Amino acid sequence: MLLKLIQNEWMKLFNRISTYIMLGILVLGVSVTAIVIFFNQTESSELPSEEEWKSELQQSNVNLEANLDDMVGGFDNYYLRSFYENELAINNYRIEHNLSPHEETNVWSYIDINTALVSLIGVFVIIVGASIVAHEFNKGTIKLLLVRSVSRTQILASKFITTILFGLFLLAILFSLSFIVGSILFGFDGSSIHLSAIDGEVKERSRILFLGLSYLSSSVTLLMLTAFSFMISTIFRSETIAIALSVMFLFIGTNATSILALFTDWAKYSLFANTDLQVYFADGPMIEGMTLGFSIAVLVIYFVIFLYLAFIFFKKRDVSI
Amino acid sequence: MEEPILTLENVNKKIGKHHIIKDLSFDVYPGEVFGFLGPNGAGKTTTIRMIVGLTNVTSGEIKINGSSISKDYKKAIENVGAIVENPELYPYLSARKNLIHFGRMSKNVTEEDIQQRLELVGLDHVKDKKVKRFSLGMKQRLGIAQAMIHNPKILILDEPTNGLDPAGIRQMRDYLRGVAKKENIAILVSSHVLSEMELMCDRFAIIKEGKLVQVEDVSNESNEEVVSSYRMEVNEVEKAKVFIEEQLDTTVEIQDGMLKVQVSKEGIGKMVSSLTRNDIIIYQVIREKQTLEDRFLQATSQEVS
Ligand SMILES: Nc1ncnc2c1ncn2[C@@H]1O[C@H](COP(=O)(O)OP(=O)(O)OP(=O)(O)O)[C@@H](O)[C@H]1O
C-alpha cells in the first residue's frame, strides 16, 4: 500500500510545473559552472613540473611533522592528529609512486566542483518537503486523502519518503549531468584514482565511487533540513513559514551556531554544530570535547524529534477546512 | 427490516465551550437517498465530518456497516465514499489521473473501473483535460466519480448540488437516484435547496442548532392517516359550513369564498359523498400540498407546531 501511495505522490510531484522549474534551474546551474570552468581550465602546460610538486609536498610534510610535534604535550586532538598523519602518508605515497596532486581540469575535478550545487538541491528539497503536506491543506484535497482506508501514518510516511527520493533523484541528476558534461568538455585526462588513508595506511579507491559518496555525505544537512521543513509545514500547515525558516537555517545556521559557540558550550547541542561531519577529519570540531559519535547521536535525536512531532500532529489534529 | 448501513447514536460534539451537536441519532438504510437538512450553521458539515472521521466524536457512537468509526476506523471507512463541502480535486492533474490517484488508495480498483466511472458521470470526453479547466458542474461530477471509485456501500455528500444550474441539478438528481436504486447504495445528502431535496430524497432528517427536529418520509401525504389541508369550492358556502360542522364535527374556515378543512384522506372522501348526498354541489377539491419547504420552516421556526 505504501508503495502505491509513494507512486501517487511521485505522480503529483511530476505533474506540477514547479518541479520542472527546479529541474531547469539545476540544469542551468550545471551549464553555468561548465562555461565558467571551461574558460578558466588548467592546461597541462600550466602544471608544475615533477621537481616542483615533489618539493612542494616535501615542504608540506615538514610542516605537518612540525604540527605533530607541537601536539605532543600540548593541545592533542585525536582527529587533527590522524588527519596530519594520513596527509603525511598520502604525500609520501605520491612521491613514491610518482602521482602528482596537480592535474589539468578533467571530468572528475569538474564533478568535484559541482558539489557546490548540492545546496541548491537543498533549497529545492526543502521547498518540496514544505509543500507536499501544506499543499493538500491549502487545496482542501487532504479531506479526500484522509477519508480512505489508509492510515494517516502511512500517508505522511509516503510523503516524507517521496521527498527524500526526490532529493536523491536530484543528486543523481546533478551527478550524472556533471559526468556527461564534464567528460565531453574536459575529458578523462586525470587520475581516476582517489587516495585515502586510514591510520597512516594509504588505499587507492575508485574516484567515481568516492565522488558519489561525497555527494551523499554533503546531504546530511539536506536531510535534516528536509525533516525540519516537513515538521514545520505539518504543524503550521503553511508552506511559507516552513520554507522561510528552513532556507534561513540552511544559509545562516552554521554561522549563527559558531557565534553562539563563543558564548556557551551549549552550542554543541545545536543541530548545525553537528551537521558537518567532515570537520572531524579536517580542522576539528567547533567546540572542544565533541566526538563523531556525539554528533551522530545528536543528529539522530533531532531527526527523530522532527519526524515524531510531524507524525503526532498529523495524526491527532482534526481536519476542519 | 433491513440492517441500517449507517447508525448515529446520541452523538455529541463539543468544540471548546460550544456544544455544536446535541444527542443526534438517526439511521440510514441501503438503497435510500437520505436528506440531511438544516439552516446555516445547524451542524450538517460538522456531523458529516464526524461520520467520515475527519473530526472526533465527543460522545456517542457512529457505526458504518456495523463498525465503529472511532474504534475500527479502517473497516468502517472502507464502506464510505464522500465529498465534504467542495469537491476539491487536484487541479493540476487530469480527470483520469485524479481517479487513478484515489483508485490506488483502495484495493482492487482497475483501469476499467476508472473508465466506467468516467463514462457514467459523462466525463469520458474530457478525461485527459486538467481539472483546473473544469466547470463547477464537471468538478461536482468528478467528485462523485471519485467518491464511488471503490464501490462504497454508502455515499456521503455535503451539498452536492451547490453551485449547479437547474439542468445540472436535475442530472445529478437522476444520477444519484439511479445509483441508489440500481446498486443498492445508501446516499446521505445535505443541502439547502429544499425543492431539490424533495425530488431526490426518500426520507429526510431536519436538524436545528445541532438538535434533531424530525425524521420523516418525503411522500408522507399519500399516507391514509395523515391529516392534510383541503380547499373546496361549493355552490352554497354557508350551508356547507354549517352542515360539516354540525354533522361531521370538523372545524371549517372560509377563505376567499372557499371552504378549508383539515382532514385525512379517508375523511375527505366521506365528506365529499355526504355533501353531495345533501344536495351541495362541489366544483373542485384541492389538496394543499405541504411542501418540504413548509415543513422545514415549520420544523425550524421557534414554537410553531
Ligand atoms: N472549529 C470550530 N470551532 C468552533 N465552532 C465551530 C467550528 N466548526 C464549526 N463550528 C460551529 O458549529 C456550527 C455548525 O457548523 P456547520 O459547518 O456544521 O454548519 P452547517 O450546517 O454545515 O452550515 P452550512 O449550511 O452553512 O454549511 C456553527 O455554528 C459553527 O460556528
Ligand SMILES: [Mg+2]
Ligand atoms: Mg456546511
